[in-house]
Amino acid sequence: MKQINIIWRKEWTKEYESPWSIFEKVSLANLAARNVIIREFGSSDVKKLKSAIGNIWREFITLEGFDEDILTNVLGFNLKYQNNQTINKIIGPLHKYHHWPNIWFRNHLRWCQQCISSGFHSWLHQFILIDKCPYHEMDLMEECPKCFKQIPFLLSDVRLSKPFTCKCGFALSNPIKWLWRDWNKAYVLQNSSVLQWISNYGGAVEDETWLFLPQHTSLELMCCIKPQQIRRFSNQHNNMIRGSNFRLTLEQNKAIFDDNKDIFKSIDRYLRKTILYKHSHCIKQFRELRNTGQVEFPRICPYAYAYVFWRQSILKNSNFYRVNRRADDIENDDIKTLSETHLLFATKLIGDELKYLYEQYLEINKLKERNFQLLRWILKKFTADFCFKFFDEWLLIAGDRSESKTVPRWTNIYPMKQVSISKFIIKLKKPTEDFIEVAYYTKQTMKQQTITEYKCPNYSQRSKYIINTMRTYDPLGVAMDVYSSPTSENKQFKKYVDQYVARLEI
Numbered sequence: 001m002k003q004i005n006i007i008w009r010k011e012w013t014k015e016y017e018s019p020w021s022i023f024e025k026v027s028l029a030n031l032a033a034r035n036v037i038i039r040e041f042g043s044s045d046v047k048k049l050k051s052a053i054g055n056i057w058r059e060f061i062t063l064e065g066f067d068e069d070i071l072t073n074v075l076g077f078n079l080k081y082q083n084n085q086t087i088n089k090i091i092g093p094l095h096k097y098h099h100w101p102n103i104w105f106r107n108h109l110r111w112c113q114q115c116i117s118s119g120f121h122s123w124l125h126q127f128i129l130i131d132k133c134p135y136h137e138m139d140l141m142e143e144c145p146k147c148f149k150q151i152p153f154l155l156s157d158v159r160l161s162k163p164f165t166c167k168c169g170f171a172l173s174n175p176i177k178w179l180w181r182d183w184n185k186a187y188v189l190q191n192s193s194v195l196q197w198i199s200n201y202g203g204a205v206e207d208e209t210w211l212f213l214p215q216h217t218s219l220e221l222m223c224c225i226k227p228q229q230i231r232r233f234s235n236q237h238n239n240m241i242r243g244s245n246f247r248l249t250l251e252q253n254k255a256i257f258d259d260n261k262d263i264f265k266s267i268d269r270y271l272r273k274t275i276l277y278k279h280s281h282c283i284k285q286f287r288e289l290r291n292t293g294q295v296e297f298p299r300i301c302p303y304a305y306a307y308v309f310w311r312q313s314i315l316k317n318s319n320f321y322r323v324n325r326r327a328d329d330i331e332n333d334d335i336k337t338l339s340e341t342h343l344l345f346a347t348k349l350i351g352d353e354l355k356y357l358y359e360q361y362l363e364i365n366k367l368k369e370r371n372f373q374l375l376r377w378i379l380k381k382f383t384a385d386f387c388f389k390f391f392d393e394w395l396l397i398a399g400d401r402s403e404s405k406t407v408p409r410w411t412n413i414y415p416m417k418q419v420s421i422s423k424f425i426i427k428l429k430k431p432t433e434d435f436i437e438v439a440y441y442t443k444q445t446m447k448q449q450t451i452t453e454y455k456c457p458n459y460s461q462r463s464k465y466i467i468n469t470m471r472t473y474d475p476l477g478v479a480m481d482v483y484s485s486p487t488s489e490n491k492q493f494k495k496y497v498d499q500y501v502a503r504l505e506i
């Protein structure tokens with residue numbers, strides 16, 4: 001084997017350091033490009049590659065693309081082994097939850113400005129259950145503050161130029177300011193949850209089972225001892241899951257669908273009775289495409305806007321407008337596909353999350369613990385919490401959007417969805433013969449002091465009266481008008497309606 005001589009000292013790496021900053025330092029100290037490093041340190045598979053080296057060889061979790069012996073010889077310690085130990089120490093307490101390690105780490109670089117100012121980046125910064133630097137309690141950077149692009153967490157030039165420098169020229173760390181002796185600097189973990197997490201490695205949580213969405217929980221909640229709510233569910237026979245092969249029966253899946261539909265309906269009703277109370281005629285006007293005649297549609301009330309699109313996006317209905325008022329837009333033909341193996345939710349937007357919780361619950365709970373009432377409670381709670389928060393998100397943008405008569409695309413709605421899912425964890429205690437106890441933990445978010453207030457364009461009695469006398473001009477209706485009377489006015493108006501609706505199509 002060829003001996004590679006590089007400038008390197010073992011002391012330049014720290015506990016929990018990620019290979020990303022180790023390689024950036026190697027690159028800096030030796031004026032070696034990343035592609036040279038990967039060729040020199042690469043595994044035999046990588047060395048054989050004639051073409052470009054793909055990302056699978058550039059990742060840091062397994063370090064699959066690197067040769068263990070070369071790394072050990074050159075760096076003076078077994079980086080592959082140490083890296084594996086570090087990762088296991090961080091995600092060890094999560095071993096029950098059967099995920100690939102990569103689910104627990106961000107795939108874009110997240111860094112602490114303080115740590116990186118002396119060349120240090122940690123696996124803890126990449127850990128998804130952490131939002132702040134555990135050494136400095138500072139918020140982590142998720143993207144370059146100059147070009148707003150994310151940097152892939154790989155040994156790659158895709159978004160980086162010189163060591164520690166973004167392609168756009170922004171220096172994440174300024175090597176001229178720091179001396180190499182800074183690389184010896186000791187870092188002390190400050191965050192108590194992280195310390196507790198690391199010290200509990202593999203212990204303490206064994207007699208509890210946790211239920212959570214990996215992207216929507218935090219270490220703090222996992223370590224927290226003060227729950228928001230504690231509930232007990234009786235383990236009497238008729239509360240238990242009885243389906244064969246550890247699955248639910250068709251009736252039980254139907255009950256879950258009905259719960260979900262009912263909870264959505266009751267929130268819908270609640271909103272219309274409270275914040276939307278004075279806007280029922282506004283909703284009627286907008287949702288039924290009501291107009292006084294072949295003129296421009298009236299201004300959209302922001303409350304009606306928020307409600308109509310909140311509802312459409314949660315249910316993933318194809319149209320925001322509704323012509324047949326009698327038809328139930330929640331329970332549609334899909335219901336026929338509901339089976340023992342196929343779940344269905346009315347709130348389609350969060351279907352994947354509900355399904356994930358459902359499956360995790362069945363997966364992690366042994367036969368005895370599988371209390372059906374508890375599963376229903378979890379799914380209902382998640383749905384209700386989401387629906388309320390998601391309405392606030394729509395209300396937030398309703399002012400400008402109703403004015404411009406536009407609607408965000410799905411790519412903008414998904415981030416609204418993400419922020420509407422509160423961080424939470426449900427801890428299931430070991431069940432007794434009689435009952436199972438659960439503790440629900442969530443992060444208390446400060447309720448916004450000033451709830452968004454808008455001026456309703458239809459607040460007067462007269463407006464209400466006018467709306468009641470308006471007629472519906474939906475695309476199908478105006479197309480029929482053109483068909484029965486193909487005048488240029490009718491054709492012109494049809495064009496206008498089609499355009500208006502198209503602008504408001506998600």
Ligand SMILES: [Zn+2]
Pocket residue numbers: 112113114115116133134135136137138
């Ligand atoms: Zn830091």
Ligand SMILES: [Zn+2]
Pocket residue numbers: 144145146147148149166167168169170
């Ligand atoms: Zn940049």
Ligand SMILES: [Zn+2]
Pocket residue numbers: 278279282301302303304456457458459
């Ligand atoms: Zn209104």
